Amino acid sequence: MSEIALSVNNLVVEFPTDSGPLRAVDRVSFELERGTIMGLIGESGCGKSTVAFALLNSVPTPGQIVSGQVDYPGVGDLLKMSDEAQRLFRWQHVAVVFQASQNTLNPLRRIDEQIRELATAHRMRDPKALLERADSLCRRLRLDSRRVLHAYPHQLSGGMKQRVGIMLALLLQPDILVFDEPTTALDGLSQESVLQIIREIHDEEGLTGIFITHDLGIVSEVADTVAVMYAGRMVERASSHTIFSGPKHPYSQALMNALPRLSGDPHLARGLRGSPPKVIGDQFKCLFRDRCEYRMEVCDQSEPQLIQVAGEDAQVACFLHGKEVERVSV
Ligand SMILES: Nc1ncnc2c1ncn2[C@@H]1O[C@H](COP(=O)(O)OP(=O)(O)OP(=O)(O)O)[C@@H](O)[C@H]1O
Ligand SMILES: [Mg+2]
Incomplete structure (x- = not known):
């Protein structure tokens, strides 16, 4: 069924x-x-x-x-x-990867900071697990996590930002x-x-x-x-x-x-x-x-x-x- x-x-x-x-x-x-x-x-x-x-x-x-x-x-x-x-x-x-989701990233925050904010917003005491999942998703999405997670959105190409949007959408499973x-x-x-x-x-x-x-x-x-x-x-x-x-x-x-x-x-x-x-x-x-x-x-x-x-x-x-x-x- x-x-x-x-x-x-x-x-x-x-x-x-x-x-x-x-x-x-x-x-x-x-x-x-x-x-x-x-x-x-x-x-x-x-x-x-x-x-x-x-x-x-x-x-x-x-x-x-x-x-x-x-x-x-x-x-x-x-x-x-x-x-x-x-x-x-x-x-x-339910998560949505919005049309031009690259523009929905906060330009003033590094990607890892945005992940920490997501953890706080979802009442997770320790963002570590979420950052670890982000790291593994980055690998999966063929993104260099060391570089991407510490970057500000403007430091990433359009394709990378779109993949970061997908990574964020997948983060909370x-x-x-x-x-x-x-x-x-x-x-x-x-x-x-x-x-x-x-x-x-x-x-x-x-x-x-x-x-x-x-x-x-x-x-x-x-x-x-x-x-x-x-x-x-x-x-x-x-x-x-x-x-x-x-x-x-x-x-x-x-x-x-x-x-x-x-x-x-x-x-x-x-x-x-x-x-x-x-x-x-x-x-x-x-x-x-x-x-x-x-x-x-x-x-x-x-x-x-x-x-x-x-x-x-x-x-x-x-x-x-x-x-x-x-x-x-x-
Ligand atoms: N913020 C808004 N203010 C006023 N009208 C809107 C707004 N957003 C959408 N609309 C109207 O609602 C209708 C549907 O728009 P929607 O963006 O959902 O279409 P779409 O199928 O996603 O189009 P596209 O393929 O261009 O993305 C359109 O007539 C659009 O003009
Ligand atoms: Mg549309």
């Missing part, structure tokens, strides 16, 4: 704008099985990072989680925990790791070595995680399952094998068609005209309809729900794939 490590239910996150609340994440639900990596993909602005922030209940101001649950089985709904419980929970239970574009800011060689390390950790320790990226090539290499977001909604979810061998949603198909070009260019999806809409308030329509070559009348009249595709390990929110007979939580 598979064990669920994270269950997100009907998550809605909004940012206030002059025209009304922008729905950055719109009723997103999914489950993450222990020991698996879910790839989260979609064009720029579709809400991927906002989901990552919500998993820590740390959506940047003025954003707000309006409704939903972020349930970690055995621990409970993060959104209902006290502030202190949430603080202890972050990094220890979190159950779940979220990587938000961990390789985007890196050159090809550093990208490959960071991916190699993530693959190794996945193989050896059975990593449970979410890997956010624009790069479908990377997703096909590291992810067991794939979730596709469009304009804040989840429009398809399937095993990696299923989605790469036959994407169901016209949006996923367009993304896959763009595969050779998508790598390295976050804004380009060949074969896709226009850009995703900014969603203000409730929209009971298919949000992809203006860009879809299969647009039907029903796409303007109601909203396709994520439904199970008969006989396949895939869920899709598109009227081409049946009526809303069975609402599923994936």
Whole structure:
């Protein structure tokens, strides 16, 4: 039996704008099985990072989680925990390597000082054990620990800083790791070595995680399952094998068609005209309809729900794939 490590239910996150609340994440639900990596993909602005922030209940101001649950089985709904419980929970239970995490290191503190601060924040009396783990993780991440741990962030290259971000995320042995574009800011060689390390950790320790990226090539290499977001909604979810061998949603198909070009260019999806809409308030329509070559009348009249595709390990929110007979939580 598979064990669920994270269950997100009907998550809605909004940012206030002059025209009304922008729905950055719109009723997103999914489950993450222990020991698996879910790839989260979609064009720029579709809400991927906002989901990552919500998993820590740390959506940047003025954003707000309006409704939903972020349930970690055995621990409970993060959104209902006290502030202190949430603080202890972050990094220890779930850690996020943020997009451009190299910029999130404190520029005024040496890396070992930042590790000591983490130990104090997590009520560890003796930071020694944590520094020892940092030392061994550095070796694993092919970082010279003597040099890196005593360095200030500005003394490290971009690739090194990104690996330090991963080291810090792994430090408290979190159950779940979220990587938000961990390789985007890196050159090809550093990208490959960071991916190699993530693959190794996945193989050896059975990593449970979410890997956010624009790069479908990377997703096909590291992810067991794939979730596709469009304009804040989840429009398809399937095993990696299923989605790469036959994407169901016209949006996923367009993304896959763009595969050779998508790598390295976050804004380009060949074969896709226009850009995703900014969603203000409730929209009971298919949000992809203006860009879809299969647009039907029903796409303007109601909203396709994520439904199970008969006989396949895939869920899709598109009227081409049946009526809303069975609402599923994936
Ligand atoms: N701090 C913020 N203030 C206002 N709006 C925001 C803020 N952060 C995100 N948004 C809006 O929320 C939506 C989702 O943004 P998000 O950063 O989650 O997208 P993304 O999929 O991670 O994009 P990218 O691939 O570029 O990283 C976008 O429309 C964005 O403009
Ligand atoms: Mg992002």
